Amino acid sequence: MTPLVIAAPSSGCGKTTVTLGLLAALRRRGLAVAPFKVGPDFIDPGHHAAACGRISRNLDGWMCGEKPVREIFARGCGGAELAVIEGVMGLFDGASGESEEGSTAEVAKWLGGKVVLVVDARSQARSAAALIKGFVEFDPQLQFAGIVFNRVGSPRHEELLRQAVASVPGLPPVLGCLPRDAELALPERHLGLVTAGDAGCDAEFFERLADCIEDHVDLDVLLRMREESALPRAQQAAPLRCSSRVRIAVARDQAFCFYYPDNLERLEAAGAELVYFSPLRDSALPEGIDGLYLGGGYPELHAEKLAANDALLAQIRTQAVAGLPVYAECGGFMLLAESIDTHLMSGVFPAAARMLPRRKALGYREVRLAADSPLGPAGTLARGHEFHYSELEMPAAVPRLYQMSRRGGVDLGTEGFRVHNVLGSYVHLHFASNPQVSKHFVEFCLSIKRSKETFLENPD
Structure with a gap:
């Protein structure tokens, strides 16, 4: 299957919120979703599991290398209908400033994933199109599924953002615009987000996230992007x-x-x-x-x-x-x-x-x-x-x-x-x-x- 890779220009744009909302919404539709996290983080995978009911696995290019990442992904996809991978930091950020090593982009290319770019739309409108153009053209080998704008201030703000993206040839489509909503933010502490066990994110919280995604993101477009995996089925099911x-x-x-x-x-x-x-x-x-x-x-x-x-x-x-x-x-x-x-x-x-x-x-x-x-x-x-x-x-x-x-x-x-x-x-x-x-x-x-x-x- 072709995974959806939830990425962003930088940390703090809303990747985790969008990922959790997608996982909860897809689960509510009756789909078995395999969640993953790029990088070494332990906390986000715990929230993934709470949102969709399946273990979330880390895909880290620097620690593990390409072959183990492919194996971990294949094993985690067993019995799933769709894979959602949350990125780390900005799309191209990793272990080096000179290469893609350890980055979300590296993992996305290894697995043939399609990138959903989450853009924090606060304090910008047409400028967002310039930002997106830079990310899309930075590495032509990456595939983009579309754009999700986060923290959109008003219907007029959404209209401007959509106009800006549509005015630039070659940009991926706008899949959705999420309004500002402080109640959907996850609490943080000194090592990052509060863990799933301590955060108090109950079923009602995930229902609100799912509602937000259903109301503001075109899920049907994303679901049509599902493809047969190039990974052997026997490898997907192989247990350790x-x-x-x-x-x-x-x-x-x-x-x-x-x-x-x-x-x-x-x-x-x-x-x-x-x-x-x-x-x-x-x-x-x-x-x-x-x-x-x-x-x-x-x-x-x-x-x-x-x-x-x-x-x-x-x-x-x-x-x-x-x-x-x-x-x-x-x-x-x-x-x-x-x-x-x-x-x-x-x-x-x-x-x-x-x-x-x-x-x-x-x-x-x-x-x-x-x-x-x-x-x-x-x-x-x-x-x-x-x-x-x-x-x-x-x-x-x-x-x-x-x-x-x-x-x-x-x-x-x-x-x-x-x-x-x-x-x-x-x-x-x-x-x-x-x-x-x-x-x-x-x-x-x-x-x-x-x-x-x-x-x-x-x-x-």
């Missing part, structure tokens, strides 16, 4: 599954919700049975586990409640000291600290996490393992993303396993801390960047499990 050899507990609740679906599926494909638990609500880890995966999220917003769950925190610390393999990213890494500001955490790592008034780090990261680790042997490469407002000042005695760099090979020093069989980092790795990473973690969990079984059978 195999028989389970280890049980890995995964923290998932309002405090820990930042996971790439592909990471979880690749762990399952490597032989992991994933069992989910809530550090906010569960007083104990799941029974019989051989590993622990603590993803990112907003633990700082729930620090008081997490600190009150002292039985679980003590069990995590005890299990870690006993050798349980643990992989923790960002928010999960903070849970393993001694504290988050004044709230006591599990104390697996001898450092305190503190929130900062300004962003500490943001950007793509390439990681090279400097020593053997739960994720693979020394020399293993993987890519990910870092974005946080907190910091942990780790003592020099704690081993650093990551040699980090950003795009272009710029050295960022060492990170990725290890104590016992615990690996903690602020970097969210995407396992599709190196499929061996998920296999190594499962094999590591299995080796520790077998060594414990051998010890129990032969304690002498």
Whole structure:
């Protein structure tokens, strides 16, 4: 199928609002829609899933590369009638100012998508046509489905916008004009939008979004653009599954919700049975586990409640000291600290996490393992993303396993801390960047499990 790619000239134009409205409207029409998000963002995919009832997957050209992006897209399209991809930043913005690497445009061309350009129409009329002309002509290989104007001030404003686009030969059609409506905006916080679990976007909110799209966007034109996919049907339906050899507990609740679906599926494909638990609500880890995966999220917003769950925190610390393999990213890494500001955490790592008034780090990261680790042997490469407002000042005695760099090979020093069989980092790795990473973690969990079984059978 030809995906619709919801893009914009820049961030803040309304891509997420239009995407969610489309997903909700198409779902209301009875269509199975596969949602996707370009880039490393975790929050928008959560809203996608709430709007259309299907898992939303990340398509990131820099972290994953073309072949994995195609595979993730094909897998996510299984059973769907239409695919909608929300872009990242501006249409041509990515990891570089010199190329399309990591951009929405790159992914759109890889997948043969048709771009719906969302333009913020505030304070402009005919000038919008000049802007659109520049975007359409910047890369002739891109296909444009049409234009959606957002934040249109009045019927007269809409008339001027439509006249402007119609007056310039070769521009794609205006598919719709959305009026200004502050009630359709999603709330934001320091890492971007509020997560789906915290935003309070209920069924009524998505109904309002769907109504807005139905009333102001020509959905029938978009639906006529559906085409047969060039991807093999067998590939679309191929699951990443195999028989389970280890049980890995995964923290998932309002405090820990930042996971790439592909990471979880690749762990399952490597032989992991994933069992989910809530550090906010569960007083104990799941029974019989051989590993622990603590993803990112907003633990700082729930620090008081997490600190009150002292039985679980003590069990995590005890299990870690006993050798349980643990992989923790960002928010999960903070849970393993001694504290988050004044709230006591599990104390697996001898450092305190503190929130900062300004962003500490943001950007793509390439990681090279400097020593053997739960994720693979020394020399293993993987890519990910870092974005946080907190910091942990780790003592020099704690081993650093990551040699980090950003795009272009710029050295960022060492990170990725290890104590016992615990690996903690602020970097969210995407396992599709190196499929061996998920296999190594499962094999590591299995080796520790077998060594414990051998010890129990032969304690002498």
